[in-house]
Amino acid sequence: MHKLRTTLSHLYMGAFLIYLIIPLVIMAGAAFNDSKLPSIVPWRGWTLRWFHDLFQDERMWTALFNTMVVALAVAVISIIIGTASAILINSISGRIRTVIYGLMISTILIPGAVIGISTLLMWNKIGVPPGLHLSVLGQVSYIAAMVMLLVLARLQTFDGALEEAALDLGASHGQVMRRILLPHLYPAIGAGGAVAFFQSIENFNVTQFTRGGADTLTVYVFSRVRSGITPTINALALIMITITLMAAVWYELSRRRKERIMLAGMSRDED
Amino acid sequence: MQDLIRRYGAGLTGLMVLLVAFWLLMLVIIPNITLFESSFRPYLPVVEMGGPRDVYSVNNYMKVFDGSVETTILGMTFMVPVHIRTFFLTIWYSVTVTLACFVLAYPIAFYLAKIANPKSVPTLLLLLFVPLWVSEVLRAFAWWIILALKGPLNSLLLSLSLIDKPVRWITDYDAVLIGLVYTYILFMLFPIYNAISSLDTNQIEAAEDLGASRWRIHWRIVLPHSKPGIASGAVMVFMLSAGSLLVPSILGSTTSQWFTQTIQQWMNDALDWNTASAYAFLLLFLCTAFVSLVMWIFRVKLSDIAK
Numbered sequence: 001m002h003k004l005r006t007t008l009s010h011l012y013m014g015a016f017l018i019y020l021i022i023p024l025v026i027m028a029g030a031a032f033n034d035s036k037l038p039s040i041v042p043w044r045g046w047t048l049r050w051f052h053d054l055f056q057d058e059r060m061w062t063a064l065f066n067t068m069v070v071a072l073a074v075a076v077i078s079i080i081i082g083t084a085s086a087i088l089i090n091s092i093s094g095r096i097r098t099v100i101y102g103l104m105i106s107t108i109l110i111p112g113a114v115i116g117i118s119t120l121l122m123w124n125k126i127g128v129p130p131g132l133h134l135s136v137l138g139q140v141s142y143i144a145a146m147v148m149l150l151v152l153a154r155l156q157t158f159d160g161a162l163e164e165a166a167l168d169l170g171a172s173h174g175q176v177m178r179r180i181l182l183p184h185l186y187p188a189i190g191a192g193g194a195v196a197f198f199q200s201i202e203n204f205n206v207t208q209f210t211r212g213g214a215d216t217l218t219v220y221v222f223s224r225v226r227s228g229i230t231p232t233i234n235a236l237a238l239i240m241i242t243i244t245l246m247a248a249v250w251y252e253l254s255r256r257r258k259e260r261i262m263l264a265g266m267s268r269d270e271d
Numbered sequence: 272m273q274d275l276i277r278r279y280g281a282g283l284t285g286l287m288v289l290l291v292a293f294w295l296l297m298l299v300i301i302p303n304i305t306l307f308e309s310s311f312r313p314y315l316p317v318v319e320m321g322g323p324r325d326v327y328s329v330n331n332y333m334k335v336f337d338g339s340v341e342t343t344i345l346g347m348t349f350m351v352p353v354h355i356r357t358f359f360l361t362i363w364y365s366v367t368v369t370l371a372c373f374v375l376a377y378p379i380a381f382y383l384a385k386i387a388n389p390k391s392v393p394t395l396l397l398l399l400f401v402p403l404w405v406s407e408v409l410r411a412f413a414w415w416i417i418l419a420l421k422g423p424l425n426s427l428l429l430s431l432s433l434i435d436k437p438v439r440w441i442t443d444y445d446a447v448l449i450g451l452v453y454t455y456i457l458f459m460l461f462p463i464y465n466a467i468s469s470l471d472t473n474q475i476e477a478a479e480d481l482g483a484s485r486w487r488i489h490w491r492i493v494l495p496h497s498k499p500g501i502a503s504g505a506v507m508v509f510m511l512s513a514g515s516l517l518v519p520s521i522l523g524s525t526t527s528q529w530f531t532q533t534i535q536q537w538m539n540d541a542l543d544w545n546t547a548s549a550y551a552f553l554l555l556f557l558c559t560a561f562v563s564l565v566m567w568i569f570r571v572k573l574s575d576i577a578k
Contacts (some may be wrong), residue, residue, distance in 0.1 A: 005485075007383050007387065009378070009386050010380055012379070012382070013379060013382050013383075013387070013395070016375070016379050017395075017398055017399070019453075020398075020399065020401075020402045020453075021398070021401070021402065021411065023413035023414060023417055023453065024401075024402060024405060024410075024413060026413060026416060026417055026423055027409065027412065027413040027416055030416060038416055039416055039419060039421070039422055039423065040416075040423055041421070041422065041423050041426045055467045055485075080290060081290050081291070081293070081294045082292040084286070084287040085287075085290070085291050085294065086285050086292055087275070087287060088275070088288065088291050091272065091274050091275045091298075092272060100291075100295070103295060103300075104294075104295070107299055109506065109507075109510045109559075109562070110555060111510065111513065111514025111531070111551075111554055111555060111558065112514055112516070113514060113516060113531045113534050113535070113551055113554070114303075114306070114514075114551045114552075114554060114555045115302075117306060117534070117538060117544070117548060118302035118303050118305060118545055118546075118551070119298070119302050121302065121305045121306055121309050121544065121548065122301055122305040122306075125305060136300075137297075137298055140294070140298060140324040141294070141298035141299055141302075144294055144298075163278050167277075167278070172280075173278070173279045173280030173282070173283055174280070174283065176278060176279060177279050177283055180571060181279075191499075201406060202406045202407055204407065204408060204516065204517050205514065205515075205516050205517075205531075208516065208537075209538060217406075218406055218408050220405075221406075221408045221409065221412070222408050222517060222520070222521070224398065225408070225411075225412050225415065225521055226520070226521075233412065237405075237409045237412070237413075240405065240406070240409065241405055243403075244401060244404040244405060245437070247404075248397055248400065248401055248404070251397070252393070252394065252397050255393065259499060268374035
């Protein structure tokens with residue numbers, strides 16, 4: 001009986017993985033189908049022309065460029081604001097901490113449409129026209145909170161006595177920050193930057209309301225899906241999934257290598 | 272605060288306070304106040320702004336009561352204003368999506384935390400993460416392909432003789448629900464997995480030794496322990512679903528309308544930013560109220576959610 005249950009749970013896990021991955025495979029497969037409509041049935045033979053069409057599409061290249069610029073800006077600003085917020089939150093306590101922390105966290109839950117419209121309205125009122133710069137600000141308003149959470153978690157393992165020691169030995173305030181606190185936070189800041197970058201690429205709701213006339217990749221894909229779709233979008237999807245997979249495999253391999261080094265180190269200790 | 276100044280000096284502390292103030296005031300609080308203020312103003316041509324007709328009123332909010340449609344609830348037919356109907360359907364279907372995500376994800380979370388070989392868990396997690404990194408628009412698009420009338424799902428079912436004519440999947444809200452569950456299920460899975468991981472396996476074994484049934488172990492030990500994770504996942508999935516614009520736009524049919532789509536129509540089609548503000552505020556306010564109510568019922572705090 002116990003055995004059967006375990007087998008069933010393995011099967012369910014397998015089915016769940018298939019459920020997650022099959023749609024992506026089907027979407028990627030349709031990129032090679034020589035059919036005007038994006039699908040894998042009926043199969044009309046292999047072709048690479050959708051990739052060719054994609055690379056010819058000026059609008060896609062502009063959208064890609066815009067996406068990268070926005071994502072980079074969002075990552076940099078979110079890292080700065082998120083790290084500062086984490087350090088600040090970590091050093092205050094009591095009711096004021098609860099209020100400010102709650103306010104910061106709640107930004108993650110605000111619907112993107114609300115963030116987009118409110119950002120547009122406020123900046124429009126003080127004379128800033130819509131455009132991707134507003135998309136950056138709108139995205140930072142909640143992505144900074146994600147960076148803050150990651151950095152805050154890392155701060156819990158920080159030993160404040162190190163800073164005391166540095167100050168006693170005559171370090172300047174800037175040196176304490178740059179040489180002691182920030183190096184400890186770098187892993188979290190790096191992870192935060194990656195999260196911010198990916199979140200920004202994904203974002204649609206905030207961008208849709210603030211972008212003015214400019215395209216980002218998500219907006220471009222969306223407008224292609226709504227109007228006159230051809231499998232060029234599948235070609236783009238395949239490229240994006242491939243990049244994602246390569247990043248994932250690279251991450252997994254480096255993790256395994258680290259594990260092996262750790263194990264090797266331990267077995268040497270035992271000798 | 273004193274401690275910060277002692278460690279990093281007045282200059283750096285001041286800079287950090289300024290950065291946080293910029294974030295919270297300029298990017299969060301003032302935009303939302305502007306949204307709230309605009310929602311009470313009429314939509315006027317530029318020349319009339321600030322003129323005698325530019326007065327506060329609740330007219331924008333009253334627009335939700337315009338234009339009734341016939342709606343059948345539990346066999347009884349009511350006349351319900353169309354936007355109110357859209358709003359309640361959005362909430363109702365978001366709750367459905369949240370429940371479906373929980374039912375599907377809980378066994379996986381338990382499996383990853385307690386049944387799977389610990390050595391293979393990182394690889395499994397990585398495989399689960401891959402779809403999360405693929406953008407939402409592409410995930411919705413993938414289902415648009417699968418669910419098409421002449422798409423792969425119908426051909427598969429036809430060739431297996433499970434159906435004798437193609438099923439129209441993209442009808443009413445059906446495809447929207449399928450797409451939302453697929454898009455947001457991982458936001459349910461990971462918090463529950465984290466919560467169950469912190470449960471001491473000895474507790475489960477002790478209950479087994481004392482003769483508790485499988486259901487009882489889950490009901491009395493695993494579920495109560497993973498409550499913060501479940502609450503966190505449920506709040507995330509609910510807010511993401513209710514606020515989603517991509518999935519309902521791509522997978523919606525002619526008879527489905529999501530509240531965010533209504534907001535977008537006021538904003539981008541009618542160009543009436545003031546009514547769009549009123550509707551956006553309604554979405555924010557009622558979703559927050561709903562989530563607070565659920566959190567109060569389950570006795571979880573906001574700080575539990577952001578773990």
